[in-house]
Amino acid sequence: MSKVPLTIQGAERLRVELQHLKAVDRPNVIAAIAEARSYGDLSENAEYDAAKERQAFVEGRIQEIEGKLSNAQIIDPKLLDADGRAVFGATLDLEDQESGAQVTYQIVGEDEADIKGGKISVNSPIARALIGKFAGDIAQVQAPGGIREYEVLDVRYE
The missing domain is CATH 3.10.50.30 (Transcription elongation factor, GreA/GreB, C-terminal domain)
Structure with a gap:
């Protein structure tokens, strides 16, 4: 993967978003999946499907941000x-x-x-x-x- 140019402010915004995803969104999704499972049959459970979809989005975004930050070339103007x-x-x-x-x-x-x-x-x-x-x-x-x-x-x- 090539270097991703970022300003100091841009890198900080990505770090804040990553922290929010890990500390807030990920636990919320896990709780939503657990609640949806308690409703029973998963094959026709729309809440479960929606929670799993949200989990895939959150985990994908976490990976994307971590990748960008690990390959970041941070530039201070x-x-x-x-x-x-x-x-x-x-x-x-x-x-x-x-x-x-x-x-x-x-x-x-x-x-x-x-x-x-x-x-x-x-x-x-x-x-x-x-x-x-x-x-x-x-x-x-x-x-x-x-x-x-x-x-x-x-x-x-x-």
């Missing part, structure tokens, strides 16, 4: 020395060349991406177009509606 270049973890202020609208995005790992929160996945088309750019550069992004151009106003490492 504050410690980056990229000489003003857009890299993973950097926060960029952009201006849409067509509309003049300004936006701020941080380039983060896939699990951290939240467009409403200003966090874009390093694998997204816009992040790929921005990587390596400096303040003053123009990035061309292939969007569903055609090519969009963004001017990089500032690159910060916060």
Whole structure:
């Protein structure tokens, strides 16, 4: 499995979710399975089937998070020395060349991406177009509606 890039905040969110799954969700599922078993015949027991399905989801998510954390390459944007270049973890202020609208995005790992929160996945088309750019550069992004151009106003490492 390849390294999974994460910011410090993203790794901490995954650790918190993992702790919750192990300490809260897993015991709740076990209790639900035990209760459903007490209803008798398991072959036609919808509660039992639902609890087993939930258990499979919880255990799968636990394995997924543990795998990501064990392969994580945790990057602290504050410690980056990229000489003003857009890299993973950097926060960029952009201006849409067509509309003049300004936006701020941080380039983060896939699990951290939240467009409403200003966090874009390093694998997204816009992040790929921005990587390596400096303040003053123009990035061309292939969007569903055609090519969009963004001017990089500032690159910060916060």
